[in-house]
Amino acid sequence: MAISRDISEKIKDLLRENPQGLSITSIVKNLPINRNTASKYLDTLLVTGQVEMRHFGMAKIYSLSQRISVTSVLSLSSEYVLQVDQYLRIIFINAPFLELLKAPERDVVGKKIDTTPVPIFFQEAYLLLIRWINEGLLGVERRGELAPAARDRTFTCRVTPSVFTEGQRGVSVLLEDITAKKQDELQLQESEARFRSIVEATTDGIFVTDEEGRMIEWNNALSRITGIPRNEAIGATVAELMSRTLVPEERDGNRIENSAKELRTALRTKRSRHFFVTTDVGIVRPDGEHRIIEQTLFPVETARGIRIGSVVHDITEQRRMLERLRQNESRLRSIIRAAPVGIGLVIDRVIQEVNDRLCTMTGYPEGELLGQSAQMLYFSQEEYDRVGREKYARMAEEGTGSIETRWRKKDGGAIDILLSSTPLDPANHSLGVIFTALDITRRKESERASSAGEERYRQLIERSFTAVIVHKNEKIVLANDAACRVAGVQSRDELIGQPVISFVHPDCRRLVIGRMKKMLAKPGTAMPLVRQTFCRKSGEPVEVEVMATSFPDKGTPAIQVIFREITDRARQETLLKESEERYRTLAESAADMIYITDCTGNIVYANTLCARMYGCAPADLVGRKQTDLFLPEIAHRHLANIRKVVTKKEPIEHVEDVITPVGKFRIDIKLSPIFSPDGTVVSVVGIARDVTARQGQDPGGK
Structure with a gap:
């Protein structure tokens, strides 16, 4: 049936006169057409959007459409819009599309599409466009991208079957220029690739959770630190990973649940007391190895919500090195406390530290010596100046200065002293000078006491991001x-x-x-x-x-x-070497035999003088048991004394007759505990002196 424009206009005029709407029965009564004809014309007007229909009970009520016409909307669109009828003639094109083609409307509208500038503009992409148009005329809607190579532009294209005002069928073509979007996507891909490269190449571990607290990022470095492969971590919750990695003593159900609640709260509120705070955590890997990590949490805001990120740094080796430094310092302090000579530290000749032996020698308690000028120990200003002048001159030339002098005790008595001093830093004496004071009043033999410097050192572990x-x-x-x-x-x-x-x-x-x-x-x-x-x-x-x-x-x-x-x-490696060297210098230059045993009596260190008593090198004594060195009776007595020192955590002193491959000796032995930083006895140091020559003079053996 041909569509008559007159009948369509009459129906619209009738509906315009009756804005409340009319049923099809009322329309037929007012116009000279039958019900079937009216129904077909109303369907065409509905399809083209010129009338609207609503249900009132069982009846259909038609009224004039209040919407803007499709052609008017398309004319205002910022997209590129083109309409083609069933004969491939362009019946509408909006202003943006004409500007794109650089053509006036008269060269486009009413003409077949292949005779217009459209094929020239789209070039090789035109074949795809015309195929979609032909399929649209068959009722198939198409969507896709058109990218004319010579134009260096990309469009999204939508071809939609359409019915126009007069009922004739055609297609509407809508184009959107997405060139900038494509360029942005390319730059985003490059940015993501660069970020991915940084995340995977960094030596620090990195993880990121999604908005629900599940892992969406877990880099290779974090897999190396924790021993958990990426494929096992991705998708897991923080609570699940905590239960796998925390050390057993920290793997408490309540703690893990509380951490999970805090994480959920942070994801909801975007706030947490843990954000940007670095914490140390002990973990255990699946292979059983314990490690210490330094972790910093931070929020990551996205369009979908907040995510949680973290940077993880393995500080296990740094902690181990620091622990070795502490143990060495503890060993040095134990040796200094147990040494039979007075030892102290002065800065600008003001007393900073003293050991128990120095207090015993002078009769002054520690509190009366610390912070005082060393002049208080001399009988005259002249002697104090002489000792300082000569001793510091020798330190400048030789690194260590030794001199004999006389000190005044608290009770006014005098003691003869062999004073030896060594600066902590030869280039800067203001950092301090370690001195040893050997009481040579009662000991007529001449011996030189070597002073050991105690390292005054504090180091902070700096947190640094890669x-x-x-x-x-x-x-x-x-x-x-x-x-x-x-x-x-x-x-x-x-x-x-x-x-x-x-x-x-x-x-x-x-x-x-x-x-x-x-x-x-x-x-x-x-x-x-x-x-x-x-x-x-x-x-x-x-x-x-x-x-x-x-x-x-x-x-x-x-x-x-x-x-x-x-x-x-x-710097830590250098400090460790210096600490070990000072300890070895003190032990090797001492006039006494010095050795260290573990808590079971096995030798772990012996100085040269000690090894000389057995006619061997120090290394030959390391690892030897007491029963390897002494007769069974003496060995059992030594072991009992060592156990007593370990148990009571106090030094003991005794005189013992021993037989070695070199000969028979009478030695004065002082055993002292060596403590770890937590106060546990880890070994025992023995300082022994050969008193064989005094055996006949001291019947009591004391």
């Missing part, structure tokens, strides 16, 4: 705050644009340039972790651990460098 820079064409294009700290600059602007090689120590530049060439020759090449020397902006050298990876950045090869300053670790 430093990262990116450079292209040998110039730095990206740097984080940690890199600024290592480079010794105040802001990133001082690094950006600078030649990367200028921050490498000259001794390492040849190696670094070689590594850079290898990485640039093949993007994606990763260089393993190595130790190198960098330079701060001031020229100061700084030791770092560094690894690097090359990657393409907008078509240009770039290199990502990840490094961490290890100055603190190097």
